[in-house]
Amino acid sequence: xxxxxxxxxxxxxxxxxxxxxxxxxxxxxxxxxxxxxxxxxxxxxxxxxxxxxxxxxxxxxxxxxxxxxxxxxxxxxxxxxxxxxx
Numbered sequence: 686x687x688x689x690x691x692x693x694x695x696x697x698x699x700x701x702x703x704x705x706x707x708x709x710x711x712x713x714x715x716x717x718x719x720x721x722x723x724x725x726x727x728x729x730x731x732x733x734x735x736x737x738x739x740x741x742x743x744x745x746x747x748x749x750x751x752x753x754x755x756x757x758x759x760x761x762x763x764x765x766x767x768x769x770x771x
Contacts, residue, residue, distance in 0.1 A: 694758035698734040701757070704750050705732070719745045 705715040705728070712725035712732075719728075723742065730736040738746075738757075747754050 694760055696737050696757060697759045698732055698737075701728065701738075701746065702732040704746065704752055704756075708750065718749045 705712070708715075710718070712728045716723045716725045716728045719742070723745070727736070731738050731742075743754065743757055746752065746757075
């Protein structure tokens with residue numbers, strides 16, 4: 686039986702930090718680019734995996750920083766931690 690979990694994607698918190706640091710932005714400056722409701726504390730939580738951003742928040746990042754949506758995800762099938770059920 687094929688394991689459909691191999692096709693699942695997982696949020697990569699490092700992607701947000703890469704975008705932010707590539708543009709030489711502080712946590713606060715990055716949060717400001719995303720508008721109301723996004724604080725530096727929230728950005729820190731996203732970058733450290735303490736919280737996963739909502740789809741609307743990811744879309745704000747995509748639009749504000751002109752990055753592709755799929756940059757935020759890892760394919761679980763590419764990691765050794767995937768398992769195939771018999």
